[in-house]
Amino acid sequence: MKFKSPPVNSLSLDFITELCISLEKLENNRECRGVIVTSAVPNIFSSGLDITEMCGKSMEHYAEFWRAVQEMWLRLYGSNMVTVAAVNGSSPAGGCLIALSCDYRIMVQNPKFIIGLNEAQLGIVAPFWFKDTFVNTVGHRVAERSLQLGSLHSASEAHKFGLVDELVPEEKLQEKAVAVMAQWLALPDHARQLTKSMMRKAVLDRLVAHREEDIQNFVNFISKESIQKSLRMYMEMLKKKKS
Numbered sequence: 001m002k003f004k005s006p007p008v009n010s011l012s013l014d015f016i017t018e019l020c021i022s023l024e025k026l027e028n029n030r031e032c033r034g035v036i037v038t039s040a041v042p043n044i045f046s047s048g049l050d051i052t053e054m055c056g057k058s059m060e061h062y063a064e065f066w067r068a069v070q071e072m073w074l075r076l077y078g079s080n081m082v083t084v085a086a087v088n089g090s091s092p093a094g095g096c097l098i099a100l101s102c103d104y105r106i107m108v109q110n111p112k113f114i115i116g117l118n119e120a121q122l123g124i125v126a127p128f129w130f131k132d133t134f135v136n137t138v139g140h141r142v143a144e145r146s147l148q149l150g151s152l153h154s155a156s157e158a159h160k161f162g163l164v165d166e167l168v169p170e171e172k173l174q175e176k177a178v179a180v181m182a183q184w185l186a187l188p189d190h191a192r193q194l195t196k197s198m199m200r201k202a203v204l205d206r207l208v209a210h211r212e213e214d215i216q217n218f219v220n221f222i223s224k225e226s227i228q229k230s231l232r233m234y235m236e237m238l239k240k241k242k243s
């Protein structure tokens with residue numbers, strides 16, 4: 001699956017909806033046992049949630065958007081398929097969540113590419129299920145420090161503490177992702193799927209049990225004037241950085 005929504009593959013409501021539909025189709029296709037997630041946009045895997053979806057919109061829109069974000073994560077983190085993230089560019093926040101939700105992460109070794117959950121830098125807080133996914137990948141201490149600082153890590157730093165499993169030169173990425181997929185698919189599906197579910201179920205169930213509450217929390221938080229102001233300032237900063 002190749003993300004192609006220039007300039008930065010930001011996760012808009014439309015993008016997320018299409019992603020969920022594609023995942024559902026693949027999940028229901030008995031011929032499909034695995035998916036490699038990558039980007040068709042040079043130098044960017046995904047810039048995370050589309051900030052414009054969280055700025056200056058109605059409460060109803062925030063609720064609809066957040067339900068879609070939850071759905072994306074539930075489908076990807078809970079997928080029965082083997083999921084490999086071939087991270088061929090920067091991947092902040094929601095982009096990092098997509099990579100974290102896969103079974104294996106391979107990233108291109110390029111000092112310019114960054115990855116991490118940088119929500120704190122935007123003045124917002126990563127929800128508990130972003131945090132749980134991160135903790136399950138890198139451990140509590142590393143996740144705590146990285147989340148509090150809203151750190152964006154270089155590919156090699158991310159590799160050192162296990163946020164990504166492997167680094168490769170750009171030209172080897174596809175080949176490596178296919179090789180990893182073959183290795184994972186060599187196991188009997190039922191054993192691998194049950195093991196995956198055993199490892200992830202508690203975290204998935206937690207969101208399912210608190211889904212409406214989580215939406216309400218998001219809507220209340222994001223519609224605060226102080227948070228709206230932080231997001232507007234962050235967008236301004238992105239634009240200024242360009243000029």
Ligand code: CO8
Pocket residue numbers: 007008010011044046047048049050051052090092093094095118119122124125126127218221222235238239242
């Ligand atoms: N949403 C909307 N627009 C974006 C986003 C985004 N996430 N990222 C970039 N853009 C826009 C820029 O504003 C710019 O717009 P324009 O052309 O109109 O000026 C355009 O995309 C291109 O961006 P850049 O010029 O910055 O492109 P670069 O190639 O130089 O850099 C980066 C690419 C590194 C991806 C850079 O754009 C960047 O750092 N973006 C911000 C990434 C970010 O911080 N994302 C966080 C989103 S929040 C999230 O995912 C989780 C939220 C959890 C919610 C918790 C709630 C309580």
